[in-house]
Amino acid sequence: MPVKSAAFEATIAVITQPSAAAVISVQNLVHRYENRTALNGVSFDVRPAELFGLLGPNGSGKTTLFRILSTLMVPSAGRATIMGCDAAQEPARVRRQIGVVFQAQSVDLKLTAYENLWHQGHLYGLRGAALKNRIDEILSRVGLADRATELVETFSGGMQRRIELAKGLLHHPGVLLLDEPTTGLDPGARRDLWQYLAMLRDEEQVSVLVTTHLMEEAERCDRLAIINEGNLVALGTPAELKSEIGGDIVLFDAAHDADVLAERIRARFHVDTTVLENQVRIEREGAHRFVTEVVEAFPGEIEALSVSRPALEDVFIRRTGHKFWSQNNATEPGSETRSSTSSKISKNHRR
Numbered sequence: 001m002p003v004k005s006a007a008f009e010a011t012i013a014v015i016t017q018p019s020a021a022a023v024i025s026v027q028n029l030v031h032r033y034e035n036r037t038a039l040n041g042v043s044f045d046v047r048p049a050e051l052f053g054l055l056g057p058n059g060s061g062k063t064t065l066f067r068i069l070s071t072l073m074v075p076s077a078g079r080a081t082i083m084g085c086d087a088a089q090e091p092a093r094v095r096r097q098i099g100v101v102f103q104a105q106s107v108d109l110k111l112t113a114y115e116n117l118w119h120q121g122h123l124y125g126l127r128g129a130a131l132k133n134r135i136d137e138i139l140s141r142v143g144l145a146d147r148a149t150e151l152v153e154t155f156s157g158g159m160q161r162r163i164e165l166a167k168g169l170l171h172h173p174g175v176l177l178l179d180e181p182t183t184g185l186d187p188g189a190r191r192d193l194w195q196y197l198a199m200l201r202d203e204e205q206v207s208v209l210v211t212t213h214l215m216e217e218a219e220r221c222d223r224l225a226i227i228n229e230g231n232l233v234a235l236g237t238p239a240e241l242k243s244e245i246g247g248d249i250v251l252f253d254a255a256h257d258a259d260v261l262a263e264r265i266r267a268r269f270h271v272d273t274t275v276l277e278n279q280v281r282i283e284r285e286g287a288h289r290f291v292t293e294v295v296e297a298f299p300g301e302i303e304a305l306s307v308s309r310p311a312l313e314d315v316f317i318r319r320t321g322h323k324f325w326s327q328n329n330a331t332e333p334g335s336e337t338r339s340s341t342s343s344k345i346s347k348n349h350r351r
Contacts, residue, residue, distance in 0.1 A: 022081075023048050023175055023207040024069065029078035031064050038064040039075070040230040046175075049205040051197060053221035055212055055312070057324055061230040062211045063103075066179045069209070070100045082175055096124075099168030103179040107163050109153035113144055116152060116163055117170055124171040138166045142196065158189025165196065169206075176200065178210040182217065194220050215312050215324070226316060233319035238312060245310035245318060247285035252294065253304040254278050261301055268297055276323055283310075283318075 024046035031039040038061045046052045054062040067073040068080055071091035079086060085093040107116050114135060121131040139145045142162040152160060161181060168176055178197075182190040194217065200206040201222075210221070218224055219238050226234040226241075234241055254261045262273040262280045269290070274281040284290050287307045295302055316324045 021047060023050070023083060024052075024209060025079075025081045026065070026069075027079045027081075029065065029068065029075050029080055031061075031068065031073070031075045031077075037230050039068075039078075041078070042225075042227065042230070042232045043078075044225045044232065044235055046207055046209055047223075048207055049201050051201050051208045051210070051220070051222045053210055053212055053218050053224045054227060055215075055218040055224050056227035057213055059229075060227045062227050063179060065227070066177065066211050070098065070177055071095055096171070097174055099171070099173035099176045101161075101164045101168045101176070101178040101181050103181070103183055105160065105164070106167070107152050107160055109160075110151065112149050112151055113139060113155075113163055113166075114148040117166055120167045120170050126171065134170060138170055141169075142166050156189070157185050158192060161185060161189065161193060162196070165193075169200075174207065176206050176208045178208065180211055180213070182212075182214070190217075213324075218312055224312075226312075226319065228316070228320050234315055241312065241315045242310045245283055245314055247283055248287035249308050249310055249314050250282040250284050250287050250291055251276075251306045251308075252280040252282075252291075252302050254280060255301050255303040261298065264298060264301075265294060269294070274317065274321065276317070281317065283314075 022045035026042055026044050029039050029042045030037070040061075042061070042065065054065065056062045064073065068075050069082065069087055071087050071094050074088045079088070081087065082094050083097040085097060087094050108119075111119070117135045117138065118131065121127075121135065126134065135148075136145065139148050142165055144159060144162060144166070147155070147159070152163060155163070164181075165176075168178075176197075182193055185193065197208050197210070198220070201208055210217075212218055221238065223237050224235070224241065225232055252261065252265075258275045258278045258280055262275050265271065265280060265282070266273045271282055271284060282290075291305055291307060295305070313324050
C-alpha cells in the first residue's frame, strides 16, 4: 500500500497557505480535461534562488502544471502566483517576470545566434545599445560569444539548448521555467546544462523550476515535488525523501509466483512486502543477513535478488505502490542506476 508519513501530511497542510518569501506559490491547483483530472489539488512553494524540480512519469500532470505557470493555460481551480502576480489574472505581468524554455525547440536554425537573440529582445521591448550589450553579455555567459555570427543549424544539440536558455534569460527574469530541457541531449551536454542552472542559482540568484522524468536529474535539485496521476505524492530535498526509508531495499525475483512468495515471506518473517511485476520488494535493516535467511527458507523459489540503498525510485514506489516506469517503458533513457549488490542464484545450487 502507498505510504504517506505524518510529516508529509503536515507539510502539505502548511503549504496550502502561501509563504511570504515564496517566489512561486502553487495553492490547491486543479485542472480537468473533460472527464480526466490532470491536477488534483497540488500545492507547493518555490523559494528565492532555489533549483526546484517537478519529477513525475509521463502523464503525471507536470506539463499541465508547467503550462499554467507559464500562463499558457488557466487552471480549473486553485491559484498559482509568480513574484506575487497571479498567473491566471495577471498573465502580462507574470510574463515579464519569467523566462521560459519549452521542451520543443524554439530557436530559428536559419538565423545566427546573435540574430535569434536580437529578435527575442525586440519581443521584450529591448532596443539599440542596451540590447546589443545584453546579447553580448548573455552569449558570453552561456559560452557562445565566439559563435555569435554562426548559423544555429551548425551548432550541436547542447549548444542549441544554450541558445534557448539565452533567449529565456535575455530580459533578466527572476524566475526561469524549463520543461524537460535535456530532452535529446547527450550525457555531456546534459551535465553542462545542469552545471549552468546551478550557476544561475548561485551567481545570479535566479529561481529555477524544471520538470523532469529522469531520476539522476532530480537528484541535482535543491528540493523536489514528486507528482503521480495529478497528485503531489512527496515534497522535500532528495536526501530528506530518501531518509524516510529505513534500511536497505531488497528485491527478490520470484522463480514462480511473486504473490505467493510475498505472502510466504510476510508470514514467515513478519515484514511488509510489495509485489512489483514478478519481484517482491522489502525495506529492511540488516538486509544482507536477511536475504540469506530468506533464500535458505524458500529454496528454489527465488531466481535472483538485489540489495541497494534507498533511491528516489524507492520513494516513488513507497508513495504510490508501483514503479516509476511501467514494464513497457522501464528502459527509458536516463533512468536511475542503483548502487546495489545483486546476485543470481544458480539452479544447480538450489536445494
